[in-house]
Amino acid sequence: MESITRTIIVTGSNKGIGFGIVEILCRRDNIPNIIMACRSKERAEASKAKLEEAYPKAKGKLTIILLEVGVEKSMLGFVNEVKEKFGEVDCLVNNAGIAINVDENNEELSRKTA
């Protein structure tokens, strides 16, 4: 049985694990609204086009909203745009980031890489 998730955000979804998560969602019979939260418009559009070509049913279900995690102005703008376009969100996949050895006490670096 498929879940009834209606709107889902996947951060960092233009490549890697985030892209893979969106791809899996695009294979569902009932594709949710997927917000691709990415920092590069160009990279996000290229990935969206790839997905729409591979999964034509995903057309109209993928929305790019720009987000640079760790940059307050970008994060606030993202939240406002999501609220404006979707009202509410059912699921957040907080994937964007990089894997490095982070000093637990370095808050700034932790926020950027979480």
Ligand SMILES: NC(=O)c1ccc[n+]([C@@H]2O[C@H](COP(=O)([O-])OP(=O)(O)OC[C@H]3O[C@@H](n4cnc5c(N)ncnc54)[C@H](OP(=O)(O)O)[C@@H]3O)[C@@H](O)[C@H]2O)c1
């Ligand atoms: N792969 C692994 O084995 C592994 C293991 C443990 C944990 N993880 C975690 O899983 C997550 C994804 O890993 P991955 O292997 O898929 O990495 P990836 O291929 O490097 O993809 C990372 C994604 O996050 C985006 N991103 C990075 N920093 C961002 C920021 N500040 N704001 C917005 N987007 C940002 C990247 O955007 P750009 O393309 O614009 O750079 C890209 O879309 C990371 O958080 C990583 O730490 C991965």
